[in-house]
Amino acid sequence: MPHERGRQALSLMLGPIFALAVAWAIRPLILPLWAFIERFWCASVAPAVTVIRMPYALPWGVSLPVPVPDLGASGPSRAAWMTSAVLVGVTLLLAVLLRRRHLPLSLALFTLAVVFVVGAAGFTPLLAPFPYVIPGYIQSMLLMGLTLMFMTPFMLMVIYYPLDFGLGKKVALTLLALTWLALILPCQFCLQAFVINGLGLIALPVLFLLFGLLLDIMGLVALYAWGMSWRLRHE
Amino acid sequence: MNNASAGASLARHAVPVHAGLIAVLQPTAYVIVALVVFYTARHLFFTMNRLFGRQRHPYLDITQASWPPVTVIIPAHNEQPVIAHILERMIAVDYPRERLKILCIDDRSTDATPAILDDFAERHPDRVQVLHRPPDAPPGKAAALVDATAHLMGDIALVFDADYLPGPGLVKQLVAPFFDPQVGGVMGRVVPYNSGTNLLTHLLELERSGGYQVDQQARANLRLIPQFGGTVGGVRVSALRAIGGWDPRALAEDTDITYRLVIAGWKIAYQNRSECYEEVVESWPARYRQLRRWSRGHNQVLFRHLWPLLRSSRVTGRERLDGVSLLGIYAMAPVLLMGWLVLYLLWLCGDNGGGLLLMLAVVSYGTFGNAAAFYEIASALRLDGERDKVKGVPLILIGFFVSTYAATAGFLAAIGDRLRPRRLQWHKTPRYRDQAQAAPDPAAPTRL
Structure with a gap:
């Protein structure tokens, strides 16, 4: 019509x-x-x-x-690098611990850690400045x-x-x-x-x-x- | 920070200082975004076809016929909780008794499955036959189907997984397309009956809806390649034999058969109104393993059949294009992850890729996962008359997120298989039903 x-x-x-x-x-x-x-x-x-x-x-x-x-x-200070390393470690540990019971959360934490680590490379000689x-x-x-x-x-x-x-x-x-x-x-x-x-x-x-x-x-x-x-x- | 330093920061902003890296990453990013855009457009095209195109249901009117002999194969490996339910339903289907053989394969079961099967065979000797595979038989559904081939009756073999709940008219609906001599395989529609159990089952219902109601039916409408899914479907036995039978090495024997039939010139029919209820997995780790296995098997088929498909003179141009894009569907998960990584690195180098990042952010929502985009699922639910369930569509991102990782793991495993062939490990999909209770009786909703 x-x-x-x-x-x-x-x-x-x-x-x-x-x-x-x-x-x-x-x-x-x-x-x-x-x-x-x-x-x-x-x-x-x-x-x-x-x-x-x-x-x-x-x-x-x-x-x-x-x-x-x-x-x-x-930019990150020495203390910030140390804190970040500890936080990434804890995040990955949590990701492993939660893998069986809360897989989506575990993968989200893993992703967060990976994104953080790659992003942190922006402050290293690899990708700096x-x-x-x-x-x-x-x-x-x-x-x-x-x-x-x-x-x-x-x-x-x-x-x-x-x-x-x-x-x-x-x-x-x-x-x-x-x-x-x-x-x-x-x-x-x-x-x-x-x-x-x-x-x-x-x-x-x-x-x-x-x-x-x-x-x-x-x-x-x-x-x-x-x-x-x-x-x-x-x- | 004062205004002067803001000005200084502007000068530092987005200055590409890694020209070499950018020169490599940028073309990669363009290719990846182009691929993702292609799949987004494909999903959109199918959705529009399903909503506004001419719908093809060529075998819907075949209700009276001289029904041919048919074998229903039910492979069962430790299916104690569910096997009796499908057999009760299968025995009650509307099909001439003397022309229907139910061939149950006890695939090295160690639970009560063999006893349950033997009991049914004893009570229905004219219809039910049991094939016991010895403990040292090669594992896997494809190997079980190979063993079943010698025991088939007639030229049509339908396959059902043990957790399925067929309705009375389903066998006739699935046999009807075989009156068309071009049809080598047929696929019905899978609908989860336990979708209300938890978030995962709800999400799987949405994914299935998009995958079948829109994706498969659109491919049928457009005379492309609907996929035989290995259950709620079947094959023409003579065609199967002509292409060399089931491949026991195939992890995704359904996709493998689909492509071998198509390459040999056979058509796959999709029957959207031939619905069968299934039990979807109820835990995320089980879902992850299932998807990883599907992805691994699907990508094995990609590596095996891409070139023969491209070379085949028996497929039309549009089938070839659809076949290639369907073969690549699980490979899109690693491509998508790679795309995000590449654009992230570009951004870290001070180059946002000329808006590519925004484009990828937008189209990713149409390509996450492996089967259906969010608008495809929303449209499918509308077609199913499930208006209220559409509100759950944003949650599919959780499922797609897991799918992306699982499909990527499967893709990498398939590459590993290619480089160094290994003996396949089979993980049993868990069942959640209580054997002692009566079979669930999901009421079929009205579908368009």
């Missing part, structure tokens, strides 16, 4: 429409919101810490002032977060919009997904900044790989699953 086809076409148009909306909202809405959230957390946790804007130049001459907490951290500090790292993660926000409507366009959900539900799921990212990203990376500030740069690689974008995407998968459990139009 023409009406049905029109409805379907409109559904599929939601992808580019929302992606463009995200692109448009980055400077006037998203980045100021992130700056507000980061300032809120900095004021609550460590009032002396300020939020600075690190500009990122896009190829077509537009600059994005990405807000990041002005925090620093040092370690190329990241807190503001630059947070800036790059938030930029990746913006890219993920831009991609999210396109992903939903492929795996959700073609299904026979009402238009309102498709819009609602998209807004939920974008809201999730808009709120979690500054909180997550502000927290990471404080953790790295406290534990030192050696904590950065683990946070990057295991507690970075994978967590955000896991949230998207959860929201998608929730959206998939909603009633179809004919149900």
Whole structure:
């Protein structure tokens, strides 16, 4: 039916429409919101810490002032190396002990230890110098977060919009997904900044790989699953 | 840290200082991400086909026929808790009595399995035959099936694992495709009956749903290569003999037979509505061992049959593409792990690979594990009418995480087998049912 086809076409148009909306909202809405959230957390946790804007130049001459907490951290000291070695040993031991009864947890601990050890190689002559500090790292993660926000409507366009959900539900799921990212990203990376500030740069690689974008995407998968459990139009 | 030092940190940020290493890692990363994207697209294509494409159920209407003689093979190695349940059900199936032979293989059992089988054979001498394999017989299901080949009746052999619970109409449904002379093998749908036991069984139900309701049916729709899974399925005996019979060395005799039949020009039929209930494993270590064995066997088939498949003139182009991608499915686990390692190293070198990392993070969620992506599973559950269970889909990451390691271990073992052939060790899949209780009677949900 023409009406049905029109409805379907409109559904599929939601992808580019929302992606463009995200692109448009980055400077006037998203980045100021992130700056507000980061300032809120900095004021609550460590009032002396300020939020600075690190500009990122896009190829077509537009600059994005990405807000990041002005925090620093040092490379691992001798004591940090010793502590890390002990912690890795304990983690591996726990992984072995839990292998029979709690295999997923055991494998998670093993993964954590391996990721930490490989990350720590970044501070050794093998891979040194370690190329990241807190503001630059947070800036790059938030930029990746913006890219993920831009991609999210396109992903939903492929795996959700073609299904026979009402238009309102498709819009609602998209807004939920974008809201999730808009709120979690500054909180997550502000927290990471404080953790790295406290534990030192050696904590950065683990946070990057295991507690970075994978967590955000896991949230998207959860929201998608929730959206998939909603009633179809004919149900 | 003040603003000036923030500026200094910017200068240090992402400066590639390991050009040589980056030059090696970056192309590797591109290849890996391309592979992962390919499998993600494949899962998506199957999902879309299942949701919106034309569905093929060509043998669904065959309910009245002159049913041919058929042998149902039930290999049993220490299956005391479950063997009586399947036999009770199999004896009650709707199939002409004189044309159905139930061939039970007591595969070197040391528990009460032989006595239970002999008891059934005594009570049903016209239908049940028991083949006792001696303790020194070569181990493994494939070796047991080789021994059974000499005792088959008719040209159709169906295979069931001992923990399965077939419904009355299942044998006819699985025999129906064999009226098509091109069909060399058939596969039905496996549904766990103990999915409510714990988190693992729940996750396995979700994985099975995606694997059968979407993946297998989409391959049937697209005339690709549905996979014979070694149980709730069967083979045409003449075709089996023509390709040399079961291979006793094969750890995944089902995948091995699938590919040998396809390479010889036979078709595999998938019957999505021929459901049979199974008991899925209830502990993570058992699941890990099971997946490692499947991966090892599947990758053995990859090494053996990739080249013959590519060279075969009897398979269509689309079958060849699907066959190759299906052969590689368990190899994707180490590829995925390697991808994360490579991109992590690149990032540590100050190069994030031009957004590759973000791409891998996104597509990994569509490729974790070995069988189905999260959107594939969600769609399968919708097709099954299991709307509420879709909310559990995010939890499959736990299962996929374990699968990735298990499949990688299996892949490495298969490479080890290739380099230095070893005698295979068989691990018995544990059973959780109580023999003393009546067989479970799972109510079949309505499926589309």
